[in-house]
Amino acid sequence: MTVLHFSTYVIKKLFQKPATHLYPIKKQKFFERTRGHVAIDIDACIFCGMCSRKCPTGAIGVDRTAKQWDIERLKCIQCSCCVEVCPKKCLSMENAYTAPSEGSVKDVFHARVPDNQPDR
Amino acid sequence: MSKRSIVPFGPQHPVLPEPIHLDLVLEDEKVVEAIPSIGFVHRGLEKLVEKKEFTEYVYVAERICGICSFMHGMGYCQAxxxxxxIKVPDRAEYLRTLWAELSRIHSHLMWLGLLADAFGFESLFMHCWRLREQILDIFETTTGGRVIFSVCKIGGVRKDIDKDTLKGIVxxxxxxxxxxxxxxxxxxxxYSVQHRLVGxxxxxxxxxxxxxxxxxxxxxxxxxxxMRMLGYAAYKYLDFEPVVENDGDCYARTLVRIREIYQSMNLIRQCVEKMPEGEIEEKFKGMPQGERYERLEQPRGEVIYYxxxxxxxxxxxxxxxxxxxxxxxxLLKVLQGCELADVPxxxxxxxxxxxxxxR
Amino acid sequence: MVDKQTITEVKVDELVDKAVLMKGQGYRLVQISCTFKDRFEITYSFDKDYELEHFRIYGERDEEILSISQVFFSAFLYENEMKDLFGVKIKDIAIDYQGGLYRVAQKTPFAPQKEEEEEAEHV
Structure with missing residues (x-):
């Protein structure tokens, strides 16, 4: 019966587990390669500025004198270009995404300098 | 003679989440003529090439479209x-083909869902997209992105897929x-689907x-x-025939896309079977000089990169x-003489x- | 293996004849593309049995070109696009949008600026 073709399919699906997650309660599982956000090991960074020059959207800012590295989270397109060009391999791609927000989200990292107070 | 009236269609329309506007000239319920109007989302991405280095433009090319994103990057890289x-290593060509065919499955499944949605078959739409989700998961495990992969680069690909994952995909x-x-x-x-599509x-x-x-x-x-018959990437090593239907109506177009999904699955199996070991990227030096037209087959048809x-x-x-x-x-050709209800x-x-x- | 691509140069006034000839031989219009540096160059590509044929015309900024959309109907979109983005003057397009195909903020954004406009900006 051509009319009942889809009905049998749907009835079968009635007895299976739902295909969707209850999202805010059950968190999304990430895969190993998922490109979520850029993370930095700031103590290994030499502030060469390569990442900021190669970034297609100009989301990364590097200040050599202040030993500061910052990123505009919502400007970043997760292309992982900076991770590849980094000579010290101190940048990495982490799984979790940046949380949604109304304004711009800027994360600033300072290197620990021995004669300065360490950042908290 | 019946009275002519003009009905605007779009740029916002329930069946189509993309901005195209059509002015439909109607005679009773029949469409006599249609005038298209686009240009609501022109972004000038082609102009951006003058400001980005040619290696960086891959990221821009991938963002031209959200569905055939991988093939845009691939077309630009090939050109x-x-x-x-530059001679791209064989393994990279196979990997490109694999991702391209997976994109085709994902695009066609999405389209099948949208078609079901257009003739009001909501649950069929949901089930098509449920299947598509598995393909997106494959993308995420292999490349790290669900829609925009950023794995294609000039000279090869960025990421390799190991043997177990390849078997898992199959x-x-x-x-x-x-x-x-x-x-x-x-x-x-x-019956109801045929009623809306045949003829x-x-x-x-x-x-x-x-x-x-x-x-x-x-x-x-x-x-x-x-265009896959041109034998770019790994298609020259694979065995396939273009899918053809003869009726030329909406039903035939649906059949072509359905059969192409199976064809793509078959191509992926061939890819996994024949994939050689080796390097995945070729280092290059120097700057490009010259011009070229490159043709590729996307899910929607032939794309040209100049x-x-x-x-x-x-x-x-x-x-x-x-x-x-x-x-x-x-589209303008098929719209002439059709019923208003069939326009979407x-x-x-x-x-x-x-x-x-x-763009 | 890379196939050679040859581009044949055609005079502006021979263009429509060439298009009629290609149509008669059963070719399909694949694309029209425009590049604009000092003068514009427009390339018309035709396809038959996976073989591409390219024809290129060169012209000065204000030169008028006859549309081929009477021969290949699908050319009208490409020609309107060139008109909008590069400001190439094309006559007799089957459906002429009069520069309204793309809703752009700046007129002819892809064309290099005219000298007097550049001067006006510097003042």
Whole structure:
């Protein structure tokens, strides 16, 4: 019966587990390669500025004198270009995404300098 | 003689989340003429090439479209590689083909869902997209992105897939094929679906050739033209025939796309079987000089990349001719003489991607 | 293996004849593309049995070109696009949008600026 073709399919699906997650309660599982956000090991960074020059959207800012590295989270397109060009391999791609927000989200990292107070 | 009236269609329309506007000239319920109007999302991405280095432009090229994103990056890379005479390693070519075919499955499944949505078959739409989700998961495990992969680069690919994952992909596809069969049978045999598709929007073989239709639109009208036959990437090593239907109506276009999903699954199996070991990228030096037209087969049809380089790291010009751009005249052809109620269906069967079209 | 691509140069006034000839031989219009540096160059590509044929015309900024959309109907979109983005003057397009195909903020954004405009900006 051509009319009942889809009905049998749907009835079968009635007895299976739902295909969707209850999202805010059950968190999304990430895969190993998922490109979520850029993370930095700031103590290994030499502030060469390569990442900021190669970034297609100009989301990364590097200040050599202040030993500061910052990123505009919502400007970043997760292309992982900076991770590849980094000579010290101190940048990495982490799984979790940046949380949604109304304004711009800027994360600033300072290197620990021995004669300065360490950042908290 | 009946009175003529003009009905505007779009740019916001429930069946189509993309901005295309049509002025439909009606005689009673029949469409006599249609005038398209696009340009709501023109972003000028082609101009951006003058400000980005040619290696960086891959990221821009990938963002031209959200569905055939991988193939845009691949087309651009191929054009530059051919200008610079870079020989891409075999394994990279196979990997590119694999991702390209997975993109085709994902795009066609999405389109099937949208078609079901257009004729009001909501649960069929949901089930198509449920299957598509598995493909997106494959993308995420292998590349790290669900929609925009950023794995293509000039000279090769960025990421490799190991043996177990490759086998896993084939297992997922085998399982999916069984379920897909049940779903596509609904499209092929269901009475109400046939009622909306058979004999609607006929484009004859001659008309298809004259208006320059491409892709599934052309193949549904009986012209066996598939750019994959040119043998770019790993297609030269794979065994396949273009999918052709002869009726030229909406039903034939649906059949072509359904059969292409199975064909793509078959191609992926061949890819996994034949994939050689080895390097995945070729290092290169120097700047491109020269110009080239590169053709690829996207899910929606033939895409053309024109790259003109002047020997510096900034290119002179990149031009992308996307499949929807040439399918718009074909759409105008099929719209003439159709019922007003069938217009959304007709617009959907060309598989429009307006943001691709305007770049 | 990379196939050679040859581009044949055609005079502006021979263009429509060439298009009629290609149509008669059963070619399909694949694309029209425009590049604009000092003068514009427009390339018309035709396809038959997976073989591409390219024809290129060169012209000065204010030169008028006859549309080929009477021969290949699908050319009208490409020609309107060139008109909008590069400001190429094309006559007799089948459906002429009069520069309204793309809703752009700046007129002819892809064309290089005219000298007097550049001067006006510097003042």
């Amino acid at each position: 530059v590689e051919n200008i610079m005479d 297992t997922i596809l085998d399982k999916m094929q069984k379920e897909l069969k049940e779903l596509t049978d609904v499209f092929i045999e269901d 609607v929007g006929v484009l004859t073989k001659q008309e298809a050739h004259d208006v320059g239709a491409v892709g599934p639109m052309m193949r549904a009208s009986g012209i066996a033209q598939d 790259v003109k380089a002047n020997g510096t790291k900034f290119l002179d010009r990149v031009r992308v001719r996307t499949p929807t751009f040439t399918n718009v005249p074909a 269906m007709m617009v959907l069967t060309i598989d429009p991607c307006i943001s691709c079209t305007e």
